[in-house]
């Protein structure tokens with residue numbers, strides 16, 4: 001069992017409280033991704049699990065063991081960093097086996113472990129090469145190989161793909177996911193890239209200023225963000241936000257805002273939104289939910305400032321009233337900058353947040 005548990009963990013650097021009080025349980029064999037903007041405390045959290053940083057207070061356990069004051073070497077975690085720092089004068093095989101050699105493992109056992117890691121990572125053809133003769137992705141696989149041979153209870157990844165180009169990043173994303181399936185080990189993975197988080201994780205932990213905003217599986221985060229922060233962070237391009245008010249209209253609830261926005265809220269939403277009537281609320285609409293044409297869907301009038309053709313579809317970037325708005329439109333559309341278009345919005349895909357708290361209704 002290699003469940004990782006952080007109980008009321010805090011971290012301060014001098015007088016600055018970077019992590020105010022973190023409670024997080026990562027299940028045995030779970031792939032959890034910590035994501036959030038720069039400086040929100042992701043790496044600090046990972047380093048506290050590894051023991052590279054001491055928690056200021058609280059407890060950390062791995063499996064049944066309280067590791068709070070154990071030194072890193074005794075925690076049985078392997079960490080893979082962004083800068084994979086291989087030894088340039090050593091072959092791939094020696095790089096992978098180096099840690100075992102230092103610990104005095106027998107030559108035969110090292111060879112077996114290195115061969116096993118190389119097979120898992122598709123590095124068998126490269127074992128005799130030096131790192132300088134490898135691509136960035138292959139080098140990162142060697143760094144992962146070094147972590148594998150230790151047979152850790154927990155893998156910790158700190159932005160391991162940041163130094164790779166976009167295409168390789170996508171390939172390595174898949175490889176790390178397959179690796180997790182094969183090794184069946186607990187993984188805690190840090191990234192600031194929400195796409196990486198969404199595509200890899202069993203569960204994504206969205207952090208902001210040392211706190212957890214929401215921890216959930218990727219689809220729940222996307223479909224039911226708990227607040228404006230998560231709604232804005234998850235999804236690309238970002239969710240659009242329009243500030244307005246909820247009002248009673250002919251027995252229904254309507255959302256009204258500047259720019260002629262008047263959307264009757266679906267009746268199944270009414271109970272959830274009734275507490276917001278008369279209050280300032282924020283309507284959230286994802287750009288990808290503006291393309292289904294149904295004659296019954298309400299429209300939003302978008303003043304288009306720019307067009308971004310992406311191939312499968314096009315983005316129309318502009319404004320609804322004073323609010324910035326990006327709509328996804330058909331690739332075949334002939335819309336130009338300075339046009340005004342009416343885009344249909346799917347009423348089942350709307351998000352409502354109370355402006356004063358930022359919390360979603362529901």
Ligand code: ATP
Pocket residue numbers: 013018036037038039040041042043044045191192
């Ligand atoms: P990034 O995505 O930019 O790597 P992060 O979410 O991983 O960010 P951390 O590296 O955990 O953030 O840093 C959290 C905060 O703690 C930042 O404000 C950072 O400046 C501060 N911090 C981190 N390490 C130290 C340190 N050794 N001394 C002082 N402050 C630190």
